[in-house]
Amino acid sequence: MGMNLLEGKTYVVMGVANQRSIAWGIARSLHSAGAKLIFTYATERMEKSVRDLAATLEGQESLVLPCDVTSDEDVASCFKAIKEAVGTIHGVAHCIAFANKEELKGEYLNTNREGFLLAQNISAYSLTAVAKEARTLMTEGGSIVTLTYLGGERAIKNYNVMGVAKASLEASVKYLASDLGKDGIRVNAISAGPIRTLSAKGVSDFNSILREIEERAPLRRATTTEEVGDTAVYLFSHLSRGVTGENIHVDSGYHVL
Numbered sequence: 001m002g003m004n005l006l007e008g009k010t011y012v013v014m015g016v017a018n019q020r021s022i023a024w025g026i027a028r029s030l031h032s033a034g035a036k037l038i039f040t041y042a043t044e045r046m047e048k049s050v051r052d053l054a055a056t057l058e059g060q061e062s063l064v065l066p067c068d069v070t071s072d073e074d075v076a077s078c079f080k081a082i083k084e085a086v087g088t089i090h091g092v093a094h095c096i097a098f099a100n101k102e103e104l105k106g107e108y109l110n111t112n113r114e115g116f117l118l119a120q121n122i123s124a125y126s127l128t129a130v131a132k133e134a135r136t137l138m139t140e141g142g143s144i145v146t147l148t149y150l151g152g153e154r155a156i157k158n159y160n161v162m163g164v165a166k167a168s169l170e171a172s173v174k175y176l177a178s179d180l181g182k183d184g185i186r187v188n189a190i191s192a193g194p195i196r197t198l199s200a201k202g203v204s205d206f207n208s209i210l211r212e213i214e215e216r217a218p219l220r221r222a223t224t225t226e227e228v229g230d231t232a233v234y235l236f237s238h239l240s241r242g243v244t245g246e247n248i249h250v251d252s253g254y255h256v257l
């Protein structure tokens with residue numbers, strides 16, 4: 001990406017699981033644009049792969065912290081540690097979602113109350129929980145970017161309970177943008193086309209959707225984490241200073257069909 005668009009700025013990237021993660025694509029683009037990065041991971045299982053990946057970024061001595069977004073105390077202590085380490089941050093990439101695999105197939109009607117609330121808790125409310133804590137560290141203004149999918153706007157087979165959570169996330173983006181604009185903090189979403197990540201393995205028949213994109217999307221190809229990463233650089237940079245509450249589709253144009 002280069003262009004040093006983010007030179008001297010610090011960002012928190014939440015949700016790197018492995019090198020196929022969209023969050024990792026975002027981290028690489030931010031790093032190329034000159035940003036300083038801090039990583040958070042959800043489970044101990046992820047710690048090693050996040051540390052190993054972060055170490056591959058030339059000239060980055062990244063802080064890597066645990067952050068369980070289902071715990072308000074954990075989110076608060078995570079951002080307290082970040083504040084003590086760097087003082088000010090310029091943005092957060094929120095790349096966190098989860099739903100029970102059993103509810104990502106068949107009829108949406110099969111969703112139970114517990115599964116519904118779990119998906120909402122991790123995939124939607126977590127953005128608000130993070131924004132509350134991150135706000136106090138963005139003393140020079142900032143930008144928050146989250147990830148969504150077309151299934152939050154349309155009923156896409158198998159996406160089910162995650163689609164309802166993404167609809168909630170996308171509405172949260174607008175309300176957070178409304179609240180935080182006066183603090184110079186922008187809030188936007190990137191609606192990424194299907195990418196073969198660890199998370200995608202939880203969605204039934206993912207392959208048939210990927211094939212449909214490659215055959216029918218205007219650009220006739222699947223989305224890459226690099227493309228999403230570069231759009232994140234735009235949303236974190238001065239170039240998007242007039243953009244907030246927006247949802248940018250990086251999906252080879254599929255959503256227009």
Ligand SMILES: CCCCCCc1ccc(Oc2ccc(Oc3cccc(O)n3)cc2)c(O)c1
Nearest residue numbers: 097098099101149157158159194199200202209
């Ligand atoms: C039928 C739609 C096919 C395209 C799905 C694109 C997509 C792929 C991955 C996405 O992110 C998640 C994240 C967690 C998630 O829940 C999971 C993931 C793995 C295991 C598990 O038990 N739950 C499901 C999808 C996502 O929100 C959207």
